[in-house]
Amino acid sequence: MILDGAMGTQIQSLHLAEEDYAGTASGHVCRHHSDHPQKGNNDLLILTQPKALEDIHFDFAIAGADIVETNTFSATTIAQADYGLQAAVPDLNAEGARIVRRALDRATAIDGKRRYVAGAVGPTNRTASLSPDVSDPGFRAVTFDDLRIAYGEQIRGLIAGGADLIMIETIFDTLNAKAAIFACFEAFEAHGTRLPIMISGTITDASGRTLSGQTPTAFWHSIKHARPFTVGLNCALGAAAMRPHMAELAAVADTFTCAYPNAGLPNAFGQYDEGPEDTARQLAGFAKEGLLNVVGGCCGTTPDHIRAIAEAVAPFAPRKIRQEEAA
Numbered sequence: 001m002i003l004d005g006a007m008g009t010q011i012q013s014l015h016l017a018e019e020d021y022a023g024t025a026s027g028h029v030c031r032h033h034s035d036h037p038q039k040g041n042n043d044l045l046i047l048t049q050p051k052a053l054e055d056i057h058f059d060f061a062i063a064g065a066d067i068v069e070t071n072t073f074s075a076t077t078i079a080q081a082d083y084g085l086q087a088a089v090p091d092l093n094a095e096g097a098r099i100v101r102r103a104l105d106r107a108t109a110i111d112g113k114r115r116y117v118a119g120a121v122g123p124t125n126r127t128a129s130l131s132p133d134v135s136d137p138g139f140r141a142v143t144f145d146d147l148r149i150a151y152g153e154q155i156r157g158l159i160a161g162g163a164d165l166i167m168i169e170t171i172f173d174t175l176n177a178k179a180a181i182f183a184c185f186e187a188f189e190a191h192g193t194r195l196p197i198m199i200s201g202t203i204t205d206a207s208g209r210t211l212s213g214q215t216p217t218a219f220w221h222s223i224k225h226a227r228p229f230t231v232g233l234n235c236a237l238g239a240a241a242m243r244p245h246m247a248e249l250a251a252v253a254d255t256f257t258c259a260y261p262n263a264g265l266p267n268a269f270g271q272y273d274e275g276p277e278d279t280a281r282q283l284a285g286f287a288k289e290g291l292l293n294v295v296g297g298c299c300g301t302t303p304d305h306i307r308a309i310a311e312a313v314a315p316f317a318p319r320k321i322r323q324e325e326a327a
């Protein structure tokens with residue numbers, strides 16, 4: 001299956017100003033009051049620029065994405081505290097899921113393909129297993145329960161808005177992800193349903209580890225109790241650098257795998273230069289090697305990247321889960 005590409009890059013290309021973020025120009029003024037400037041609060045665009053976001057989701061769907069993520073990477077009370085918009089969290093998540101559903105239904109009306117809304121759950125801007133203060137290594141800026149409660153509010157919103165699955169992504173600290181997994185289980189129980197969970201880690205270290213120090217194998221063993229629909233990697237690396245880490249994960253995980261690398265590495269201006277054909281050719285190599293069940297793009301990937309990736313991987317069979325592991 002094909003996953004969508006980057007929201008951030010597409011939003012940047014709209015060149016939105018403070019009044020666009022706050023909605024004062026469009027008339028979609030956020031009904032949740034905040035005295036903070038909102039420029040850069042991409043999640044808020046769910047409430048203030050819904051049509052622009054719906055069009056981005058639609059472009060990714062038509063380009064070939066079967067699974068499209070909500071624009072809710074930072075829609076937790078922890079991340080929204082920077083903007084004074086903690087109270088908007090239930091609306092951001094429920095509306096975020098509804099916008100994707102509308103975009104996917106428009107695409108399905110054209111080509112008849114069934115598509116799925118992935119409720120995106122980001123890592124937040126705090127880390128539960130590391131201290132942000134080098135002189136006080138025992139200090140924590142956030143606890144497991146802070147994260148569990150914040151993620152729970154987000155996930156209940158995503159379910160209320162009609163998300164088909166939950167995507168816990170860009171995991172640099174596995175303890176944050178474990179709080180999100182626990183919050184999923186609590187929300188599923190309260191709602192009386194269980195959605196598939198996709199789990200995606202991020203390799204930030206040159207030695208092939210997450211920020212909290214785990215190799216892909218260790219990461220898998222830490223989260224496999226969640227029985228995720230997919231486990232994989234996204235962000236931080238381009239496809240070339242991600243490949244050995246995906247190969248390691250694909251060899252140990254007895255579930256489907258998912259890779260969505262950045263469009264190469266950022267240049268000196270923080271922009272991603274790797275073109276659609278380049279990214280697609282490398283990911284076709286992943287598919288040929290049998291590493292992939294789901295594939296898409298992270299930072300810098302556009303609808304053209306997703307179209308090229310979908311075409312490039314089409315000739316190859318999805319990865320098979322090894323039977324002795326599945327049993």
Ligand SMILES: [Zn+2]
Nearest residue numbers: 235236298299
């Ligand atoms: Zn990324």
